[in-house]
Amino acid sequence: MVEYVGRQEPPHRVNRPRRRSWPAATVLGTPAAVSDERLFQHSVVSPLRYPGAKRQLVPIMELIVRANVPRPKLIVEPFCGGASMTLRLLGTGQVPHGILADFDPLVAAFWKTAAFDSEWLIEALGQESVTVDRWDWWRELTPTHRRDKALKCIFLNRTTFSGILHGRAGPIGGRSQLSAYKIDCRFGLDGLVRRIRGVADLAASGRLIDVWEADWKTSLERTKSRFPMLSSRETLVYVDPPYVDKAEWLYPWAFAARDHRKLATYLRTEAKFAWLLSYDDHQDIRDLYLPEEKFSVLHVSQRYTAAGSERRSTKDELLVTNLETIPESDTYRELSRSS
């Protein structure tokens, strides 16, 4: 049993009112404006640094969504992680309403709290001392309350190597903190507060309407049952499952070969909505999706410089979709087109 140290009481006891999520019928209305749409046009808008974040893919996927008519009324992201795609589409108004979901209780609690209980989160973040001792404390704690889960999520995400929440990764700067990059180098409070307020703004304006802690299949079935008023083209699901390689290192729940197959079967046979799927380029994934004539498969190759390195690397990814229109673009190469 870990004791609460350095505080009078567990952080969730701080009294702050919170908002409720929006009823399903909200998807039929028009949301209010956000305070600063420009915030969502930048590539870095998520408060979470996420292993496997698809930030660079977002503008490419946005181009594809914009080319299709009718424009979706609802985006659902069942493997949301850092949620960069949904934040962008809601913030720029490309899609009016969205739901985030993740199986990881810490991640789901973080989004729920950032969206609907943001002032509490901001106040609690401001009280954190960003030290290795505090990192150990959060790492050991098994929170049961949503607010504590949310705080644990953001604290560890911003102070752990590569933003990894679970498993073996240590604090940024190492335990001895001898590196030029110290544990608090990604914990700039002003920037975090601005991004959390951005998420809260999406929720307050009726754009981000709910957050679910659920397995992907539960989220997709729930979407079907809660939004019968939307046609199959009015719901867009953005699917970004764990990496094929390295997944067990990054996430506590392995997403094994059979899970990737199950997902492909579901999308092929049961999905009654528009969907867009992104993956690291891997032969197993090509084998799953390329033979399918109902889907388009695009190859995206991006050059980037890893943080703290001079070296340019290339990252190869696949986009798979049942959206009908694939616009011309030199940012991807079509491996197959739906017929």
Ligand SMILES: C[S@@+](CC[C@H](N)C(=O)[O-])C[C@H]1O[C@@H](n2cnc3c(N)ncnc32)[C@H](O)[C@@H]1O
């Ligand atoms: C590749 S990450 C998503 C990254 C995200 N798209 C971004 O831009 O930051 C995959 C996410 O799927 C979640 N996850 C793993 N297994 C899951 C499952 N069975 N159902 C739903 N979410 C799951 C993990 O917790 C992780 O947050």
